């Protein structure tokens with residue numbers, strides 16, 4: 204799975220497509236040759252964080 208990282212160089216800011224296993228490692232931008240560390244992936248949110256289905260509102264129309 205590929206990841207997209209933005210080059211941190213303010214004069215570059217290119218979007219680099221890299222393999223998923225570069226996370227947490229130093230990579231070199233192919234455009235400006237700047238070395239930077241790709242941030243590690245965040246932990247997956249707990250299952251309880253999934254969006255619940257909102258209950259249907261029972262609005263009575265006056266009149």
Ligand SMILES: [Zn+2]
Nearest residue numbers: 210215232235
């Ligand atoms: Zn760059």
